[in-house]
Amino acid sequence: MFSLAVIDPRVKVVVLFLFSWGIALSPDFSTALSYLPFVCLSLVAAKGRILKLLKLLFVANTFLLFLVVTMVFTYESPRTVKVGALSLSVDGLVYGLLLLLKSSLILLLTASFLSTSSAFTVFHALHHLRLPANLCQILFFTYRYVHTVKEEYETMVKAAKCRGFRPENSVRTYRTFANIVANLLVKSYKRADRVYKAMLCRGFRGTFPVYHHFSLKREDIIFVVSSLFYFTAVVLWKF
Amino acid sequence: MEVLRVEELTVRRGKRKVLDGVTFSLRVGEKFIIAGDNGAGKTTLIETVMGFIPAEGGRIYLKGREVRNEEDFYALRTTVGYVFQNPDDQLFSLTVEEELAFAPLNLKLSREEVERRIDRALKAFSIEHLREKTIHSLSGGEKRIVSIACVLTMEPEALILDEPTTGLDRKRFKRLVEFLKETDKSVIVVTHDVELIKSLGWKVYRLENGKLFLLP
Structure with a gap:
């Protein structure tokens, strides 16, 4: 079965950047959700790390929830709901939840892509x-x-x-x-x-030499082409 | 022929003269020890020679040519390998293999030559099994040996080792002594380890009150 661990880290970084950019610029829920199947497939391809990734998402979302709550109380919009002395913004809630969804998708994608490579290979x-x-x-x-x-x-x-x-x-x-x-x-x-x-003392002159080098394999090409195909399909469908 | 010559080197910290007119030379194949108490200025001496601490006075010569600017010090550092007192300061790569490759890659050597030097350095200390290990997983003694091996891959003409026996067990201590005795490189060992001084049986200089004396 396909595993993200075998993919060249350079390819993963490029695809991750592309999809994160696409998700971040999604104007509504349906566009953001159209990236969900790709994120789910990535989670499956991260093999055995799903539980760990979901835990990470839970921790990150506890912080994001504060942001959503803040937006509900502070976002200025004509659509408001009065609860006692409090005025709750419906648009604030919608934007807050959209933000939560987009952040979660990007976070899950980042975690599933980067957790399958060592930190050093990512820097490399x-x-x-x-x-x-x-x-x-x-x-x-x-x-x-x-x-x-x-x-x-x-x-x-x-x-x-x-x-x-x-x-x-x-x-x-x-x-x-x-x-x-x-x-x-x-x-x-x-x-x-x-x-x-x-x-x-060992001849350093400002450039850090790299010992191991990457080489593109057949799987990398297939992965990058299919990811680009998916991305283009979403863009053409939604924009 | 002299690899290194130091003349009248003087270094001051505040009002105190840490080095006061230190003079010595290291000829091809020559080996000696610089001993001294803690705080005597042994590491300061070596760091001044390597160009890390500016000297108030004195001259340094590499193979007869005076070392004056950063470019000259680059040549000195790649000719005279310096093993630091604390291996954690010296080992900054992620794995042992990458650590060993750092110097030869900086010297722009071919891939085959880098591989050859890594193999040779690992064999010299019988640490082939550490090749793929990450640096932070090594024990103190292993780090010490790797720190020496990673200087050897530069294939310097001379070696300066600062307190090289710190953290070594009996077996590695013996192997290090054997290596230091067998190597055809010029060597300066900076230490206050009496056992090492006895085991090597080399000429000993003593650094005291900023001055360097040859012990009888």
Whole structure:
């Protein structure tokens, strides 16, 4: 069965960008919903990760729901419903729900596409797609050093706990965490400086060399052509 | 013939002279140790030689030619491989293989040559099994060995190793000592590890109060 994991990350990034752009520009529910079958197929092709992706969607939507509620109370429109002293905007609710739908579709598509490639291969693909080198390097180093920074943070918290520190709702606790974060920032700055020196020591001259390269396969071509076909069909049908 | 020569190197931090007229030379195939207590200025000395800390005075020569600007330091850094004290500062790629490929790719070598150098560096320390591993999954000792291997893929003429035994177990310590003794490259080991100094049995310089002395 077809799996998104075998598709070239460059192709996935391009198709993802195209569909995200299409979904984001959908003016109404029916246009946005016409992308739903493609999103569902992507979820199936992400294989075994559906539950994880739906959990992610649930977390993201809890934030988006606040936005919908805010729009219901703040969006100015002639169609309103009076509930006691409150005036609720019907158009606000409609736009809020459309926004929720579009965000959910883009989020699910992004998650199903990108979860089937390692973070590094995605950055690598962005590099191949001629994204600014500095941006790719920042993304790459952020990902590379997240583990190290996390370990340092945990070590500092352990060290504090070993000296009787118990986090509680007090000024002292906040001050302790502020010190830990400040230390992390200073350490990260110093580490960045040393890493840069280490790179210079191995012939770095501003361009990060790439060791593994991608090559387009038959599946990639089929995937990109069928995705483009679907996208064009939606555009022609709806616009 | 001298690979590296340092003359009257002086570095000041505030009012304190961290390095005070340090002079030494490293000839082809020569190996020695620079020892000193913590905070004696060993790492400062090496970082000044590599062009990371500006010197107040003194001169650095690479193969008889004075190192003056960034371009000269680029040549120095690719001729003299520097292994950092903390491997986490040195290992910034995602996998061991990519880490080892970084220097030869910067030197614009062919794919085959890069592969050959990676294989050779992995074999030198018998760490072929680590090739596909991610850096953050390595143990402290493995990171240390990989940090040395990734400098070797540059095939420098000389090596400077800053505290290379930190975090090594007995087996890896022995392998490192064997490698340092066997290699035909010029080597400077910066350390305060007495066991390493004894195991290598090389000429020892001591850095104290900013001055470098040759120990008898």
